[in-house]
Amino acid sequence: MSDNCCIVLDRLVEGAPRPEDFRLERRPLPEPGAGEMLVRNLFASVDPGSRGRLSGRASYAPPLRPGQVMEAQTVGLVVQSDGGRFAEGDLVAGALGLREFAVTKGRGMRRIADWEQPISTAIGIYGTPGMTAYFGMLDVGQPEPGQTVLVSAAAGTVGSAAGQLAALRGARVVGIAGGAEKCRYLREALGFAGAIDYKAADDLADAIGETCPDGVDVYFDNVGGVILQTALGHMADGGRIVICGQISQYNREGTAPEGLVDPHPFIYRRLRMQGFVVFDYADRFEAARREMRGWIEAGRLQFREHVLDGLERAPEAYSGLFQGENFGRGLVRIGELA
């Protein structure tokens, strides 16, 4: 244990992120001070939402500067604790970034439960993406039995969980995803009523019309852009649009955003649209995790993980998110527990 591999931002990102926008650096192993812990990270996530911090412009979080460690959610083992919040040997989830070791006071971190298995689920289905699906669909979308729910990036981490949660509420769920394999998974493994391959569809509007003949009561939007505008044209009276993410727009800074160009349907269809930030629901995460656990253990809620081995593969994993290369929660394995 002499040094600490980290993935740092090499240069500000323009357009789609590329692996060359990052570099691997070896830094000295940090030492915990009083009230701090040294954590050895085992898994780290790659998240589309991080894109907003990589262009040097302020968003809801301050921009990352070249030379700074790339942000990521992490699951790790406390290897040293100098009176820190957690004890040596505890498995903890947090956001310690793409690095092997981190010193932390433990703010915003939690000890993961024994039943969060595999442990990577602590930053997947039991972590931010799972919570985003839960609160975005159930609190904001509020699907009702028999209603039609349309989800974009539906084979992704948030989308696949959001669609299944709507189905658990008795809704008829249709997913939009890129590629035949992802669409087959939505129909055959997750039991979605329909799946649209937006990369292959000749006409997305026709495809939505055919799969949602009674209109869309809840559209759960992970992508924005043209797909959002097209879905808007198929909303049913009184429908709700949940703005969860806008991944199709994240690489378009400096160009005119695509998306809603004609809000007319909001008037004659009496629609509502609402965005949300998952962390606003933090005081309810524990209860949501327990409910999700019940569904997962009963085989009623499934999830996939897309794990690349080695911290050095994180830049590849991250840029792959924007090409749809991940099929499940995007993760890198940094080390083994033993």
Ligand SMILES: NC(=O)c1ccc[n+]([C@@H]2O[C@H](COP(=O)([O-])OP(=O)(O)OC[C@H]3O[C@@H](n4cnc5c(N)ncnc54)[C@H](OP(=O)(O)O)[C@@H]3O)[C@@H](O)[C@H]2O)c1
């Ligand atoms: N509101 C919140 O608090 C909150 C919290 C967490 C995440 N989010 C958002 O939730 C969304 C999903 O996140 P996630 O972690 O679950 O990611 P993910 O779905 O696991 O990965 C991203 C997926 O998006 C799809 N995609 C990429 N570029 C696209 C494009 N131009 N057009 C259409 N689809 C595209 C790809 O799937 P295909 O192969 O299907 O194209 C890709 O696999 C993101 O927009 C994220 O920012 C919001």
